[in-house]
Amino acid sequence: MSTTAELLKGAAELFPDEVVTSAHVRHLDLPFGAGRFALITLDNGFDHTKPTTFGPQSLANLNAAIDQVEQEALAGSIVGAGITGKPFIFAVGADLKGVELLKKHDEALAIGKGGHDVFKRLSALAVPTFAYYNGAAMGGGVEVGLHCSYRTVSKAIPAFSLPEVFLGLVPGWGGCAILPNLIGAERAVSVIIENSLNQNKQLRGKQVFDLGIADALFEGADFLEQSLLWTANVLNGTTEVVRADIDRGEAWDAAVAKGRAIADSKVHGAAPAAYRALEIIAAAKSGDLQAGFDAEDTALADLIMGGELRSGIYAFNLVQKRAKRPAGAPDKSLARPVTKVGVVGAGLMASQLALLFLRRLEVPVVLTDIDQERVDKGVGYVHAEIQKLLGKGRINQDKANRLTALVTGVLDKAEGFADADFIIEAVFEEMSVKQKVFAEVEAVAPAHAILATNTSSLSVSEMASKLQHPERVVGFHFFNPVAILPLLEIVRGEQTDDASLATAFGVAKKLKKTAVLTKDAPAFVVNRILTRFMGEIQNVIDEGTPVVTAEKAIEPLGLPMSPLVLLELVGPAIGLHVSETLNRAFPERFTVSPNLAAVVKAGKRGFYVYNAENGFKPELDPEVAALLVQGDSVLTEEQVRDRVLDAVAQEIGLMLEEGVVAEAQDIDLCLITGAGWPFHLGGITPYLDREGVSERVNGKKFLAPGLASVPA
Secondary structure, rough: OOOOOHHHHHHHHHHOOOOOOOOEEEEEEEHHOOEEEEEEEEEOOOOOOOOOEHHHHHHHHHHHHHHHHHHHHHOOOEEEEEEEOOOOOOOOOOHHHHHHOOHHHHHHHHHHHHHHHHHHHHHHOOOOOOEEOOOOOEOOOHHHHOOOOEEEEEEOOOOOOOOOHHHOOOOOOOHHHHHHHHHHHHHHHHHHHHHHOOOOOOOOHHHHHHHHHHHHOOOOOOOOHHOOOOOOOOHHOOOOOOOOEEEEEEEEHHHHHHHHHHHHOOOHHOOOOHHHHHHHHHHHHHHHHHHHHHHHHHHHHHHHOHHHHHHHHHHHHHHHHHHHHOOOOHHHHHOOOOOOOEEOOOOOHHHHHHHHHHHHHHOEEEEOOOOOOHHHHHHHHHHHHHHHHHHOOOOHHHHHHHHHHHHEEEHHHHHHHOOEEEEEOOOOOHHHHHHHHHHHHHHHHHOOEEEEOOOOOHHHHHHHOOOOOHHHEEHHHHOOOOOOOEEEEEOOOOOHHHHHHHHHHHHHHHHHOOEEEEEOOOOOOOOHHHHHHHHHHHHHHHOOHHHHHHHHHOOHHHOOOOOOHHHHHOOHHHOOOOHHHHHHHOOOOOOOHHHHHHHHHOOOOOEEEOOHHHHHOOOOHHHHHHHHHOOOOOHHHHHHHHHHHHHHHHHHHHHHOOOOOOOHHHHHHHHHHHHOOHHHHHHOOOHHHHHHHHHHOOOOOOOOOOOOOOOO
């Protein structure tokens, strides 16, 4: 039987590049004569921009620190022990770079077992133990604290979570077993399942306290000092910690059932992590923690060797790393400063853009439109949103006044844009309209100003072709809702110069958007893939497959919404317009659905109606059903799915051949950040590789072995 030290030593040899976390032990005399106390501080030697993680050597260091504290506790030289982190960071869990390297089930099992063996020693010490969550805490960082007798949390913590299910894992170092026994199954399911599947929602310090995860809440400024005062009072009996009783009856089972319903609604059984976590939570009802830890070890090892986790880590790396260094972006030193922004149009999209530029750049923003009423409405929208931010306490009165003063509207473009550095149009999606707007703007804008278009599918090069300076036109395509979806497709026209492109990337960074460089090809990246995807769904419906079958066929992918619900969100008219644009460019692959055209002509907002009787679930609108003209070719769900995935794989293969983006990774980054496609698919190309679709359609995989899969 291997000892913990031997297990961790073996694991460390597999991971030579680990950023190692030290576990420093220092001693202090607690106030009020409470006695001598050992404090372990987790620190990887870097500032808060490189958060502390647990790889095998880091776990070994914590294990050695606990060896020391254990001896002191047995000798009676300390009255308690605590654990905290470096400034702003407690610890953010297992080092995913190490997880990526694991090739065998027993290696993965050793990581789970090693973490448990170290962490559970904290609860076995002869003295009470305390976790002081002083900063960001995620995954294993949260779990190490759960093994302590007591916990305090800082009000200043911006991020606290168990994000494992989001990535394709389970909280595997005690989270699934301990948390429901600490705060009850319902709250535990909310933290482990619901928050994770809700785009990895983070908790703040007060929420951690309100949930009962922490026993005390203190201000960030003197957090450790206040925590130690509280610790002294707990140890000398002045402060008694009272926790709510846990309902181990029907409430526990109901919470697990609710978790399954949430998982079904989010991933439709397509990713196993949530279901494995729920199995462990269900079994934790008995209160047998060791059985729970053993189940966590097995689940962790199984999932580490599965494709969903590898896709999840790949997706996480895209969003955290590739997104910060966009492929093909020019040198940032070429970027010009932007001190004023102009927005052509004052409709909803234009107003959302104005608000975003205003909040992130904090420079003057001026809107124009064809009449005063529209201008006033656009400026009014921005002012109202600023007031909402003030009401929610997101900004103070001074900031609200400043932002309100910075946004204005004028009818005369010459007056509004004469000193603007960056001008973006968000007018009707019609080439002649956009060319006319750009001609008017070029006549009055400074020579250095960037002219950006928010077009979703039209040619940026054609838009710029009649200008005197087409080199300063760049595509700047946002996704709706602008405030939520991170993606920004930056489109290089045929004549766009490096300085204009660099400025666009500089602005994108200040807007806190994920910028991906794309060639000026029809519908760019996301809309081209989604239109091919949706087009194939519409084709099978037009040919005779029932709507419900076509929709259900896609459920196993676990997409955020079904194709026809997505069409409703986008708007059938916009969907039709983009399909017409792509049909003109690629008539052999992109069709224009006569049924979709009929739905648009009838003025319908989508295929579905929602009513209270059926719990607002989507039901085919009888009026739409009456419009549908279908053939007699009926496919099964599996046939529909194969056809749709084959079409997507073919389109991505062609886009990569055309050089629309640098690599398959950029396609995946776009789908994750612009369409909300799930991490467990890795965007889409890892899934297509894993399911054999890529090779069936294109004769090869999109990604190199080990990139989003278990290394050979």
